[in-house]
Amino acid sequence: MGNKRPDDMERITNEALAKAFIDEQIKEIKAQVGDKKVLLALSGGVDSSVVAALLIKAIGKNLVCVHVNHGLLRKGEPEQVIEVFRNQMDANLIYVDAVDRFLDKLAGVSDPEKKRKIIGAEFIRVFEEEARKLEGIEFLAQGTIYPDILESDGVKSHHNVGGLPDDLKFELVEPVKLLFKDEVRVVGKALGLPDKMVYRQPFPGPGLGVRCLGAITRDRLELVRESDAILRDEFAKNGLAGKVWQYFTVVPDFKSVGVGENGRTFAYPVIIRAVNTVDAMTATVENVPFELLQKITERITHEIKGVNRVLFDITPKPVATIEWE
Numbered sequence: 117m118g119n120k121r122p123d124d125m126e127r128i129t130n131e132a133l134a135k136a137f138i139d140e141q142i143k144e145i146k147a148q149v150g151d152k153k154v155l156l157a158l159s160g161g162v163d164s165s166v167v168a169a170l171l172i173k174a175i176g177k178n179l180v181c182v183h184v185n186h187g188l189l190r191k192g193e194p195e196q197v198i199e200v201f202r203n204q205m206d207a208n209l210i211y212v213d214a215v216d217r218f219l220d221k222l223a224g225v226s227d228p229e230k231k232r233k234i235i236g237a238e239f240i241r242v243f244e245e246e247a248r249k250l251e252g253i254e255f256l257a258q259g260t261i262y263p264d265i266l267e268s269d270g271v272k273s274h275h276n277v278g279g280l281p282d283d284l285k286f287e288l289v290e291p292v293k294l295l296f297k298d299e300v301r302v303v304g305k306a307l308g309l310p311d312k313m314v315y316r317q318p319f320p321g322p323g324l325g326v327r328c329l330g331a332i333t334r335d336r337l338e339l340v341r342e343s344d345a346i347l348r349d350e351f352a353k354n355g356l357a358g359k360v361w362q363y364f365t366v367v368p369d370f371k372s373v374g375v376g377e378n379g380r381t382f383a384y385p386v387i388i389r390a391v392n393t394v395d396a397m398t399a400t401v402e403n404v405p406f407e408l409l410q411k412i413t414e415r416i417t418h419e420i421k422g423v424n425r426v427l428f429d430i431t432p433k434p435v436a437t438i439e440w441e
């Protein structure tokens with residue numbers, strides 16, 4: 117398979133076409149890797165999950181999935197990866213709890229680009245360590261999709277730098293590299309992946325790390341994670357989850373004064389961001405109903421200790437970026 121999508125390649129828009137694609141890929145994967153072992157960094161995002169499910173169908177336990185929990189994932193994500201892949205699909209899954217390692221490395225670092233670099237470099241290091249523990253790996257599977265190839269200077273490749281050292285340069289297996297995102301989702305659905313995984317909003321590689329502004333602390337990171345979970349829950353309950361392109365919360369590194377049951381409080385604010393875009397290069401703000409914003413504010417300030425203010429970011433891109441860092 118080359119890196120150019122043939123002009124006559126049919127767009128995968130339904131289950132029948134997805135099933136045909138899956139059958140063809142299973143044959144191709146088997147032909148490429150035979151009875152050799154394949155390694156995959158499984159984040160739980162749409163692309164790596166679809167690649168994992170395809171490879172499990174093709175080669176079963178010869179696929180070794182490594183899920184690195186860097187502590188910057190959303191609430192419930194590591195558990196979901198384990199439930200879906202280990203428990204339901206019987207995958208060969210290595211779960212690496214690297215939370216302390218990442219948070220220790222990030223302690224005191226406030227520059228956004230430095231934070232990104234540390235997260236990226238540490239991720240490669242953890243993955244490399246796991247790869248070295250394994251024997252007989254000859255292939256590396258990747259969830260490269262067609263826009264990654266088309267826009268080699270696009271968002272994903274621009275943000276996510278780094279790779280494995282030369283002695284660990286495996287031959288690549290990239291079964292969805294000619295597909296667009298919507299096609300990957302149709303294939304994921306046909307592979308039996310849960311909707312929660314297939315229709316997930318985009319999530320940056322450095323995860324909640326770029327939403328816990330400034331130097332990451334464990335207490336503020338939990339505020340980001342818990343407020344994000346409430347926002348997602350309310351968007352799902354109110355029919356916005358499948359409609360809004362990306363929505364999340366941000367916690368800055370300053371406090372403000374509020375008033376609670378026992379008088380004055382001094383606590384963190386939570387910022388809500390909800391945007392729509394086609395290509396992430398420009399974005400408009402979702403017109404979230406005011407009553408829903410009030411409900412979310414009430415939940416965040418009552419259910420989470422340490423938050424006394426909620427703000428809604430109404431800035432389009434440009435002038436702001438989608439993320440705050």
Ligand code: XMP
Nearest residue numbers: 271272275276318320321322396437438439
């Ligand atoms: P910005 O903030 O640049 O974000 O307007 C555009 C899109 O890119 C995502 N994003 C990232 N994705 N690694 C990623 O994989 C990153 O470091 C990163 N930073 C931003 C962001 O979530 C949005 O969808």
